[in-house]
Amino acid sequence: MIKKLASLQLFFILSLILIVSMISGTLIPQNLPAEKVQQIFSPSMVKILSNLGLFNLFHSAWFIGLLVLLGLNTSACILMRIQEKKYKSLPWGALISHTAILVILAGGVTSALLAEKGVLELRVKEANCCVPSSASNGPTIHLPFQVRLADFNIDTYSSGQHFIQVKNLKEGWSESLEVEPGKDYFLKKSVKLNVLRYEPDLRVEKDSASGEWRAYSASSFPNNPALQVEVTASPTKRVWLFAKFPELSHLSNGANSVEKHLDLLYQYVPGKIKQFKSKIEILKESQLLVAAETSVNHPFKFGGYTFYQSGYNPEDPTYSSFQVVKDPGVPLIYAGFILLPLGLTISFYGKKSHPVYSGKIRNILTKIFSSKIPMSNSSFPKDFKKGEDNA
């Protein structure tokens, strides 16, 4: 039984099935809502694919079964290698690399069974200790402390780009140009465009004393990007252009165009996001325990949980979201990650490797392992070389 389980033939068959399955998993849309799936496939096809678990292939029972079988195949192979005393020496490289695969699979199983993952959504000054699970029907994570979002910042590489399209309906010409606040632009037929100022989040209020309208930005976030321009045609006119409200090109009367036949359309392209950072505080019974900053690639760890900066809302500058993870499988995964290249390197370039791999690496590995690895002439036993069915 164990010989059959350890056979290379089983590995080849498993490998082929896994490759075909994984290709299917990348071609068939995964984890889509039922409505979207029905838009893509016919009802009969949906039924067949759904019954086969192909819409959630990588978490389906049969795919996990294949991985378990791969683990059993690898385990049996390792046991066979150790038990077969006739080989006299153990092929350490192969043993370590195959053990690494087992450790990685064990880590994956541990993660699948025990990991807690959720998304914590907060707004500035808001605190919470309940994290909804990332899995569709997963339990809510109840943190033994509260997480408060003290501050949130989005850095951009530039303040954004401004484009204006000018259309002359009477003469039938139009011109598009990128503009910068504080600069003049000359268009066709002596039309001059003077870009006066830019307000990222324009608000207007009436001054109670003077009774005049005052324009200002409520924040530096481009919630309501607006450009004030002066158009010198006949006559000269000052207008506000709104990227999000193109129909309101003038503050006072809401007219659609600067003149009867001259239309202006403003488009704002936000600057590319450089980084987004959250200042978070860990509280217990209203007492501050820790304050820290977290950003993408710089997670924050506390109480066995790791907080990963994961999202922001371009419409709401106070919103920040975090992936909250507690995964006991990670140490196993990382152990496997260390063992796998080590095993492969010994296997390929060690003393017992194929004769073509001579050289410095082999010499170094020989020095390290020579006291532990009994010497033999070949990396594979004689009958193995002939094609016996053992990995």
Next chain:
Amino acid sequence: MHSFAFNFSFAVYLLSILSYGISYITKKKFLEWIGLTFIIWAFIVEMLYIIWRWSGGNYAPMSNMYESLTLLVWLVSLLYFSFLYKISSETKRFPLLGLGFWVSLFSLVLLGIASLNDRSIQSLMPALQSNWLLLHVTTIMIGYASFALSFLGAGIYLVCFRKKVEEEKSYAFDGLMERTVVLGFLFLTIGIILGSVWANSAWGSYWSWDPKETWSLITWFFYATALHLRKSRNWKNEKFAWLSLAGFIIVLFTYFGVNYLLSGLHSYA
């Protein structure tokens, strides 16, 4: 610098192909050495270009298709020189000298594809602002470059030595295929691992079954099977050449196909 480096490399690879071509027709061996010299020139200019781009952008130039292709071309040349030196010093002859023609042609095609992409130095998105970028992309690209050489070696093997298994050059090319697949497999493994560790530090998930990840694993399984077949079932020479060709087709899909046809976490690459 963009245009100079690109045009120079392109022209030099063309000259290299020309030298190898004339050498093949006239049977004058020294022209192969001239062809090799042209590849060395292109290699040096590409290296300077990568350094210039690195200093200009303040990050390792590996963040998009154009940059990774430039790195790949450079690595293919580097590995070609390494294996040329290694196998020549072992055999005391130069059985891989003619491979330079195919290395030049392959590099020329890659540069052509690179030219279709945006060459400007772009600012990095938050997820890519990490030292893992350098480690992950470099190791993966060494793997791809190694598989590319195994593909070129396999092509030559199947065309020239399929029926001449006993020839010395046939041994050299079979050895090249094995060594490059082994090196590529090792670096692909390390690259996938580094990418996984990076994903865990950026998003808290070491594996998401993203199309790029999945296709990398498909590539890994394919080459693992190929190496097992070679070691245990004696699939050497012609059979291993076919495996190398098929493996590189999978690599190409993982590298290009996934980016353009399937959406996922690596869509920017």
